[in-house]
Amino acid sequence: xxxxxxxxxxxxxxxSDADAYGRYADMVVEAEQLGFTGAYLVEHHFTxxxxxxxxxxxxxxxxxxxxxxxxxxAVVVVPWHxxxxxxxxxxxxxxxxxxxxxxxxxxxYRDYEFTGFGVAQDEAGAxxxxxxxxxxxxxxxxxxxxxxxxxxxxxxxxxxxxxxxxPHPPLWMGAGSPAxxxxxxxxxxxxxxxxxxxxxxxxxxxATYRAARETAGFAYSxxxxxxxxxxxxxxxxxxxxxxLERHVATLTxxxxxxxxxxxxxxxxxxxxxxxxxxxEAAEASAILGTPEECIxxxxxxxxxxxxxxxxxxxxxxxxxxxxxxxxxxxA
Numbered sequence: 001x002x003x004x005x006x007x008x009x010x011x012x013x014x015x016s017d018a019d020a021y022g023r024y025a026d027m028v029v030e031a032e033q034l035g036f037t038g039a040y041l042v043e044h045h046f047t048x049x050x051x052x053x054x055x056x057x058x059x060x061x062x063x064x065x066x067x068x069x070x071x072x073x074a075v076v077v078v079p080w081h082x083x084x085x086x087x088x089x090x091x092x093x094x095x096x097x098x099x100x101x102x103x104x105x106x107x108x109y110r111d112y113e114f115t116g117f118g119v120a121q122d123e124a125g126a127x128x129x130x131x132x133x134x135x136x137x138x139x140x141x142x143x144x145x146x147x148x149x150x151x152x153x154x155x156x157x158x159x160x161x162x163x164x165x166x167p168h169p170p171l172w173m174g175a176g177s178p179a180x181x182x183x184x185x186x187x188x189x190x191x192x193x194x195x196x197x198x199x200x201x202x203x204x205x206x207a208t209y210r211a212a213r214e215t216a217g218f219a220y221s222x223x224x225x226x227x228x229x230x231x232x233x234x235x236x237x238x239x240x241x242x243x244l245e246r247h248v249a250t251l252t253x254x255x256x257x258x259x260x261x262x263x264x265x266x267x268x269x270x271x272x273x274x275x276x277x278x279x280e281a282a283e284a285s286a287i288l289g290t291p292e293e294c295i296x297x298x299x300x301x302x303x304x305x306x307x308x309x310x311x312x313x314x315x316x317x318x319x320x321x322x323x324x325x326x327x328x329x330x331a
Contacts, residue, residue, distance in 0.1 A: 001302055001330040003322070004038030005031055006074060006195075006228045006310035008058065011050025020050060021058070027316045028062055032069045034323040039066075040074035040104065040192075040226070040310055046116045056089045063097035072102030074192055074228075074310075075174050079108055079127035080117050083134035084154060091139070091163040099164035104172035104192055105132065109269055110258040121268075127151050132171075139168035172226075176270045181205055185212030195228040195312055196251065196271050198284040199297070202227055203304025210305070222307035229301075230286040231311040231318050233294065240289055247282040250313060287311070291325035298330065 009024035011017050028039045039062060041055035052058060059071045071093070076086065094101040107124040108114065114121040130149045137145055138159040147154045163169055173189035175181045176197065184191050191209050193202055210220045230250060232243035254271035255278070273281050287294050287309070301309065311318070 002037045002308045004310045006312045008041040008052035038070035040072040059093050073104045075104035075106035077108035078105050078131045079124045083131035087138040087159045094163040101169040103169045106174045181208050182212040185209045186216045190224045193227045199300045206305040226308040227306045228310045231314040232288040247286045295329045
């Protein structure tokens with residue numbers, strides 16, 4: 001198995017933005033030295049907590065601070081971005097990193113972010129599809145091209161620089177529902193799976209993705225999937241209870257991060273979890289407990305077809321301990 005980081009810097013309540021970003025960059029550099037193989041950054045806006053908003057900028061900086069680990073977005077919310085600028089920025093990171101970019105793309109789900117940007121959330125799907133078509137066209141074109149669509153009009157343009165990875169950096173999609181997972185496989189995206197789903201559900205999702213990908217004629221590799229998990233290491237039963245409650249709090253924050261609903265009244269938040277079963281969901285999803293228990297839980301994921309795990313919310317102390325006590329079991 002391979003292990004990486006998920007999330008990014010966040011000011012929280014105690015540090016300045018400059019301090020949070022510096023600490024995070026230092027953690028990524030040490031994580032690479034410890035044997036972690038990737039760092040994947042979210043994109044969020046208007047939170048008031050200082051969550052990272054410009055992930056590609058941060059990845060360009062990390063490209064200069066690291067030498068081998070994959071650097072990715074998880075995800076860039078495409079409906080808010082000019083697709084030509086996004087194509088140029090992503091290609092620039094790929095060039096600066098020596099071809100180490102993984103470009104995760106998504107439609108977004110937090111209602112207040114769409115409101116803040118003045119983009120109608122019910123237009124997200126159409127804007128995403130058109131922007132992805134522009135991205136693929138921009139990277140595939142040998143010279144100038146034009147695009148005229150419902151949202152974007154570009155006449156006689158050329159995107160520079162050319163990415164090192166050809167025809168373009170790997171495109172990843174965050175997905176959770178069967179329909180979205182099948183779409184990711186059918187359209188050749190690699191797949192991010194969330195930290196909310198149980199081990200059993202994660203295995204089902206991997207199988208769904210693999211079947212869709214192979215049916216569409218794409219070769220499948222376990223490296224096409226990355227699963228996010230909370231890392232909660234504990235040494236005593238009391239400490240384990242405390243770590244579990246930390247994860248319950250994280251799931252609560254995720255569940256309350258958007259109030260958007262679908263046309264039939266269901267939550268449109270992909271990280272929604274019912275409050276009365278949230279503790280059970282936390283227990284069923286985290287890499288939690290002693291090193292031995294963490295190894296056992298990772299083995300369950302491995303048996304379900306997962307070979308790449310990204311840790312959310314881990315401290316540098318967590319990563320050091322994991323590298324020493326857990327990672328050798330998967331060497």
